[in-house]
Ligand SMILES: Cc1ncc(COP(=O)(O)OP(=O)(O)O)c(N)n1
């Protein structure tokens with residue numbers, strides 16, 4: 001089974017931010033424990049996104065941390081990232097899996113058990129589930145689902161759940177108790193006066209609350225290349241798999 005880190009730092013590329021300085025600070029504290037997800041604004045051109053992703057991947061590689069790319073899977077492939085993350089308006093999970101291949105980490109956004117189960121069946125390695133709490137980082141999200149929303153999804157799927165949206169160290173214990181394996185943050189680190197100290201506080205909250213053993217994760221169907229492509233006419237159920 002793939003190893004997936006428990007603390008995901010998502011880059012903040014809004015005007016006035018310095019995503020690489022924040023990544024450097026977080027990596028200096030978390031090292032290989034950290035997953036950095038490269039996420040850029042929708043109107044950022046691919047060249048700019050690529051240049052940021054190259055720098056993030058280089059920094060991650062230097063300390064053994066993982067780098068994922070949000071949405072733009074061609075960039076994930078181009079920079080040799082560990083994988084990518086997709087949501088409802090991105091490539092469907094099965095298509096994303098075909099792009100990235102069977103060995104990659106593939107995250108998918110889910111807000112309820114039905115979507116989460118479908119994403120796992122389609123090949124997701126982990127689920128990003130939220131928004132757990134109100135966030136000022138992203139507009140247009142549905143109402144927060146809280147720890148109870150995490151519990152509903154986590155109890156339904158055989159893959160790690162990464163809680164997202166308004167995460168702070170103080171909120172971590174309730175989310176882990178609800179079944180989250182880890183957390184993804186933007187503002188808690190990027191908006192902090194001291195991003196290194198903020199990273200340390202999140203790591204402390206996570207390690208003080210280790211996840212319970214999850215034998216069910218080993219049973220995840222993950223991605224089965226025998227499913228073929230929708231374009232090939234082959235697929236789960238079509239010939240009895
Ligand atoms: C860990 C994690 N969870 C959820 C998301 C959100 O992805 P998505 O719904 O595709 O929205 P955008 O981030 O693309 O705006 C995420 N990126 N990471």
Ligand SMILES: Cc1nc(C(=O)O)sc1CCOP(=O)(O)O
Pocket residue numbers: 010109129130131132134135136137138141164165166167184185186187188
């Ligand atoms: C990018 C993103 N996706 C979300 C979702 O719920 O799908 S919440 C979110 C932003 C998270 O930022 P912060 O840690 O500052 O709240």
Ligand SMILES: [Mg+2]
Pocket residue numbers: 070071085086087088089090
């Ligand atoms: Mg997306």
